[in-house]
Amino acid sequence: MGKGGKGKGGGGYPWWEHIKGKGGSKGDDGGRADGGGGGGAPRQKQPSTKGTTLQRNLEQMEGRGYPSYKDLMGSPWDMEGCGGAQVIFDRVQGDPYAPPSWVRVRIPSSSTKFPAEYVTSSRVRNVALCDFLTRVLSDMLHGGTGTDWTKAVSGGGWGGSKGGDINVDAPGQFVIPRTSIVATADHVEARLTLSLPARGRSVEGYRAAEIIGGLMDAVRKSLYYDSLDAEVLRSHILSVEDQDAARAQLEGLGLVAFVSNGSVLPRKSGVDNRPMTTKDDPNLVLFKSPSSLEVELEVPNKGRITGMGIRKGITMIVGGGFHGKSTLLQALQVGVYNKVHGDGREFVICDPTAVKIRSEDGRFVCCADISPFINNLPFDRDTHAFTTSDASGSTSQAANIVEALELGSKAMFIDEDTCATNFMIRDAPMVELVAPEKEPITPFIKRVRPLFDDLSVSTVMVIGGSGDFFPIADTVICMERYQASDVTTEAHDVAKRHGRLAPERVPFPSLQAERVLLREGLAPDFKVSAKSLRCISYGNTEIELTYVEQLIETGQAKAIMDALQHLSHSPKYVDGKRTLVEIIDMLEDALSADGRSAGEQGLDTISKECPCPFHSLPRRFELGAALNRLRTAKVVRRSASEGRPAKATRKAA
Structure with missing residues (x-):
């Protein structure tokens, strides 16, 4: 049975185990009894009195020119025996090689019977419900009915059978609003793409009817409340609701981010966003907050959650290479989104306006006021309305910051590995060699404190190569072997011993x-x-x-x-x-x-x-x-x- 795979509805735990009547083997009702139709001879036309009106119409199209499929558009097709379900063809491809057709399956709420508390009580519950249904429908199409309907047929050359795949926009690890499933007080609607099958450029009507049967079988097993495990659905919805509630508490607690104890921060790989397990790495370390930074949140369903609170202000994440600094920051930067139950980062959350900042050589910049960071460019270039088709590392990072501020960001995440060094710091020997009046860049170290004091914009930085930020940091977190510790006092002491002083305090310039x-x-x-x-x-x-x-x-x-x-x-x-x-x-x-x-x-x-x-x-x-x-x-x-x-x-x- 299909399991969704990487980003294909797997969602971090086995959805396919929680669906009543999990499907049969190939050849079950709605499945491709012939293995999907290869490149052999066309099927013999056999009059049928079975199936729905739509399926009978498709059978009658067998062998016609491909544009005949356009006749499917218009009024909805009633799917008899499916609780009032209708199939709607919104866009029909004009050619077998064109992008697939757009199809909707709409079912009255009186038939799907999802509780109103999931559908209409709040936006977050509605989004979580639609996310869950999308995952289950995707799994059904990927093989949960006994047949993988997502695979197109392409064998047999030009005259062979082709197309026939059905797809829904399958989610990965995140729970966000999508158009793949819509749930309202009136109906539940699935939106899919369907490559209408052809042999050469002729309609394969019998195969199209079979595909519609497979689609409706998948719909019956995924979009009706009675077909699902009610407890698993409820757990999914309440988990997402709790994440939203936790994020909403950050402002009142004076926090910019929170990482719950027991979180799984590492991912399986650079191309697989599912959580790492001990099978992947027996040295997997679950997150544990330092006691000095530990806070509690109260969420409506799970109750009390304990973890590390990152306070507003300037936070540094330090530590040796490969000890988990960037892993923590990467988990934090997606804390603006809710995750699927079982992801491991459900309660790694942050200010919803947080933006990841980095340098971006070569990017286009138009009319941005980067003057708080860059001034006095050669040839009197205007940095109050700076435009370039090929930004440098420093100008691109400055533009990324002011554009985020313009849109209302109150938190910025920065990793020194992806920053322009000359934008971040400028040490005394360099100042001595290149006089300040000859340097257009005001380094970030001189602006990060005014950003918070004047604009209430917090900064969380991964810094592993310079202690220049120690004097101005409000919190310093050290990652060692993926364990976090609070080293704020030690960092301030080190700064004093080495004579590191905070930059002279100047207001953050107003953006003009x-x-x-x-x-x-x-x-x-x-x-x-x-x-x-x-x-x-x-x-x-x-x-x-x-x-x-x-x-x-x-x-x-x-x-x-x-x-x-x-x-x-x-x-x-x-x-x-x-x-x-x-x-x-x-x-x-x-x-x-x-x-x-x-x-x-x-x-x-x-x-x-x-x-x-x-x-x-x-x-x-x-x-x-x-x-x-x-x-x-x-x-x-x-x-x-x-x-x-x-x-x-x-x-x-």
């Missing part, structure tokens, strides 16, 4: 410019695609998101892609007067419409003609990151005193 986004340059001049998490092909340009580390699902990149197109033709958002922040505010409100994970509101706002089956909700910071990296974007500066747009000076660095 509000940036106004113009519609010009937003519309792509060619087709768009987001085939991977890290890159969006947007017309003839690419939006490079490789170093936007808090993107976690390809569905987020696809949602960002469609959101940018939505902005390009909507004067409601981009009117030449609204700032980039105001536009992101409006878009975030629309995408995060309360009460459901998708539907007529929420993520469906950015769907073009019909509901999209593979959108996942991005945060405002990742939306902004994509806009800020769109090389065709046009931005003008509006100063606070003028109250109107002013053209930015555009000089490449």
Whole structure:
């Protein structure tokens, strides 16, 4: 039986063991009795009185030209004997080699019978329910019914059978709003892609009818409350609810992050985000808080949770190489998201506005006020409205910080391994050799304290190569053999013995410019695609998101892609007067419409003609990151005193 595999619905524990009637062997009702249909001769037409109206219609299409499939669109198809379920074809491919068709299966709530407390009582429960159903449906399609319906047939050459795969946007370790499953008070709706089968360019109607039968079998075993293990479903929903509740408590406790005792921070591998186990490494260490940093949270279902509280302010994570510094930070940076029950990082949580900051050589920057960090560039380049198509390590890191501040970040995570050294520190010998008036960069060490004191922005840094930050750190955590200890006092003592002093206290400079986004340059001049998490092909340009580390699902990149197109033709958002922040505010409100994970509101706002089956909700910071990296974007500066747009000076660095 299929187990979802890496990022395919496995979710950290065996979902397939918790489904009533876990499916049979190949050849069961709805399965591919012939192994899926290879490249042999076409099937003989045999009139059928069995199956649903849709299946009989598909059988009658056998051998017709492939465009005949277009007749499936229009009114919903009633699936007799399935509790009022309907199949809706929103988009039908015009060719067997084209992207797959979009299909919805909608079932009345009176048949699915999910408790109202899961569907309508709160947004977080609704999202958790839809996430669980997506995982189970994905598992059913991956073999839980006895057949793997996600595998396309491609044998037999041009004239052979091809297509036939069904897919749902399977989650990985995170629980976020998606459009794959929608649950409302009226219905539960699954959204899938289906490669309609063909032989050459002729309809394979009998095989299509068989595939629909397999789809409905998977739906029956995954989208009805009576088919699921109620306790496992409830545990999943309550775990996600507790994570949300814990994150909401951080502000009141003066914390920027929290790591529960017993958390599993390491992952299986660099390409497998599931938790490491003792089978993977017998030396696995569970997290334990130092007693001096231990705090308690109270969540509604699990009750009391104990772990390490990282206080607001400046926190350093130190330690030797390979002792767990970056592992801790990597767990913290995804603490903005809820995780699947069993992930090991469920209660590794952080301020929801936290942003991972790094250098990013070569990135595009437009009209950013990086003057708090960089000034007096050669040839009088303006750093109050800095623009470049090829940012350096230091200018890119400065831009990443001010863009995060612009969008409202109150916490920043930094790992020295991915930073520009000259941006972070500047020691006395270098100051002596290169006079301050000849150095455009004000290092981060001089700005990190004012960031917190003046703007209430906390910083958590992994630092292993310099003690210059010791005098200004509020907390210093040492990782040794994956165990955390509080060495704040020792770090301050070391700084005193070595004569390390905190930099002179100066206020954080005010950011001068509000940036106004113009519609010009937003519309792509060619087709768009987001085939991977890290890159969006947007017309003839690419939006490079490789170093936007808090993107976690390809569905987020696809949602960002469609959101940018939505902005390009909507004067409601981009009117030449609204700032980039105001536009992101409006878009975030629309995408995060309360009460459901998708539907007529929420993520469906950015769907073009019909509901999209593979959108996942991005945060405002990742939306902004994509806009800020769109090389065709046009931005003008509006100063606070003028109250109107002013053209930015555009000089490449």
